Amino acid sequence: MTRATPVPDTVTIHVPFRLVKRGGRKEMQLPEGASTPRRPDDALxxxxxRAFRWKRMLESSEYATVAELAEREGIAPSYMTRVLRLTLLAPDIVEAILDGKQGPLVTLVRVMEPFPVEWNDQLPSLRNSRMT
Structure with missing residues (x-):
């Protein structure tokens, strides 16, 4: 098969953005109104x-207590308890996090704070968190 028009050797693409420093890192910031591709928050x-893995290990009686599992994992039991709380998040919030659609207000710092157990109250609580 042959092409009717030749393919150029060089292609130039114009993408408007500006570099912004945040916490010692440089980020590309797109102009307002530009759509950004959604990416899952890796840390989240x-x-x-980890939370669901640890929950499964505790439920299977592989480890009797959170303290025992925390010792095996080499982390503080209080940290493990805060991470395990993530298993109480509403399924739609978990799905949104995995799809990268959780929004900019739902961060690891925010979900590690105490939140309501009632699923209907969780998203408003995360949005109104005292963290900035």
Missing amino acids: VKALA
Whole structure:
């Protein structure tokens, strides 16, 4: 098969953005109104994975207590307890996190804070968190 028009050797693409420094890192910031591709928050996804893995290990009686499992994992029991709380998040919030659609207000810092057990109250609580 042959092409009717030749393929150019060089292609130039114009993407409007500006570099912004945040916490010692540089980020590309798109102009307002530009759509951004949704990406899952890696830290949040990893924390969810750990939480459900640890929950499964505790439920299977592989470890009798959170303290025992925390010692095996080499972390503080209080940290493990906060991460395990993520298993109480509403299924739609967990799904949104895994799909990268949780929104900018739902961060690992926010979900590690205490939140309501009632699923209907969780998203408003995460949005109104005292963290900025």
